[in-house]
Amino acid sequence: xxxxxxxxxxxxxxxxxxxxxxxxxxxxxxxxxxxxxxxxxxxxxxxxxxxxxxxxxxxxxxxxxxxxxxxxxxxxxxxxxxxxxxxxxxxxxxxxxxxxxxxxxxxxxxxxxxxxxxxxxxxxxxxxxxxxxxxxxxxxxxxxxxxxxxxxxxxxxxxxxxxxxxxxxxxxxxxxxxxxxxxxxxxxxxxxxx
Amino acid sequence: xxxxxxxxxxxxxxxxxxxxxxxxxxxxxxxxxxxxxxxxxxxxxxxxxxxxxxxxxxxxxxxxxxxxxxxxxxxxxxxxxxxxxxxxxxxxxxxxxxxxxxxxxxxxxxxxxxxxxxxxxxxxxxxxxxxxxxxxxxxxxxxxxxxxxxxxxxxxxxxxxxxxxxxxxxxxxxxxxxxxxxxxxxxxxxxxxx
Numbered sequence: 001x002x003x004x005x006x007x008x009x010x011x012x013x014x015x016x017x018x019x020x021x022x023x024x025x026x027x028x029x030x031x032x033x034x035x036x037x038x039x040x041x042x043x044x045x046x047x048x049x050x051x052x053x054x055x056x057x058x059x060x061x062x063x064x065x066x067x068x069x070x071x072x073x074x075x076x077x078x079x080x081x082x083x084x085x086x087x088x089x090x091x092x093x094x095x096x097x098x099x100x101x102x103x104x105x106x107x108x109x110x111x112x113x114x115x116x117x118x119x120x121x122x123x124x125x126x127x128x129x130x131x132x133x134x135x136x137x138x139x140x141x142x143x144x145x146x147x148x149x150x151x152x153x154x155x156x157x158x159x160x161x162x163x164x165x166x167x168x169x170x171x172x173x174x175x176x177x178x179x180x181x182x183x184x185x186x187x188x189x190x191x192x193x194x
Numbered sequence: 195x196x197x198x199x200x201x202x203x204x205x206x207x208x209x210x211x212x213x214x215x216x217x218x219x220x221x222x223x224x225x226x227x228x229x230x231x232x233x234x235x236x237x238x239x240x241x242x243x244x245x246x247x248x249x250x251x252x253x254x255x256x257x258x259x260x261x262x263x264x265x266x267x268x269x270x271x272x273x274x275x276x277x278x279x280x281x282x283x284x285x286x287x288x289x290x291x292x293x294x295x296x297x298x299x300x301x302x303x304x305x306x307x308x309x310x311x312x313x314x315x316x317x318x319x320x321x322x323x324x325x326x327x328x329x330x331x332x333x334x335x336x337x338x339x340x341x342x343x344x345x346x347x348x349x350x351x352x353x354x355x356x357x358x359x360x361x362x363x364x365x366x367x368x369x370x371x372x373x374x375x376x377x378x379x380x381x382x383x384x385x386x387x388x
Binding site for chain 1 (some may be wrong): 212213214215216287290293294298327332334337338343344345346347348349350352353360361365368369372373375376377378381
């Protein structure tokens with residue numbers, strides 16, 4: 001890992017564990033065995049670092065959307081649930097920053113973070129909207145359904161640990177079932193018969 | 195409001211906005227127009243303050259469970275969704291601390307916070323379990339379904355604002371519908387026909 005990637009990884013850990021405001025550049029340097037000043041050879045500011053961690057997380061989530069199989073809405077939604085939960089499981093600190101610490105950015109960096117989050121939300125909403133259009137999902141308000149689904153998925157960062165009793169595979173499968181039901185997919189219709 | 199309630203309210207705001215670690219007693223005193231030292235006439239420590247805010251939030255959530263109507267599981271779950279969302283809307287800073295900042299407590303205070311959170315989760319799980327027993331909810335794993343439902347509801351603290359375009363009433367109604375579907379309640383069976 002190059003120095004910059006290392007800095008971003010440690011920053012993600014500290015921001016997610018102690019909070020952005022409570023993490024000082026001095027502490028970050030200490031974790032990296034660097035002199036405080038030499039950090040600035042690699043990064044401009046603590047805030048730029050926060051945005052960069054948000055960007056990395058956004059990229060991982062965006063990739064889930066890009067790699068969704070084409071085809072029926074049920075298959076796509078299952079893959080989305082699984083992919084989203086996988087990012088959280090594999091990138092817990094960065095995902096935490098993407099979900100929570102981004103708020104501490106100030107304009108104009110804040111706007112970029114919001115745009116990245118919005119882009120992902122809109123991608124998820126698009127998957128739901130397609131399903132509605134094809135008559136597979138029954139949803140009154142796709143925007144609210146999107147928030148509902150993302151909420152249910154995002155919160156796993158609070159309690160899910162890949163080394164716990166529930167495998168990522170099992171969690172994904174059960175959550176996908178609950179999500180599809182919430183979206184109005186009839187039981188037994190889950191394998192794309194629509 | 196007495197002095198102690200004031201302190202707790204302001205502490206809840208600061209902890210939820212800046213994070214627990216980033217909030218100093220000095221800053222808290224400044225917001226209260228107090229000398230730093232005189233805070234300690236009212237409270238023992240910053241950590242005790244954090245736990246107290248968690249306790250206040252826990253009490254509000256617990257009251258939702260205590261005041262659920264008796265009767266059919268669908269009615270109870272609708273009331274639970276509405277009550278839970280109302281606490282978040284009315285007590286956003288405290289709810290944020292209950293959802294997020296409690297993690298910064300250390301033992302033994304951490305154990306009390308965990309126990310309060312667990313008690314509420316178990317209460318919600320009990321409502322779901324009852325619904326399953328009565329054949330109204332179809333759920334494989336009530337524990338996971340509880341986490342799913344609470345996740346979907348809790349995350350609203352991130353985006354819902356009572357002065358936004360969506361009334362609490364509308365949000366509650368639509369979310370209750372999504373929750374009931376996820377729990378396997380058939381459309382049209384939502385008024386408790388079971």
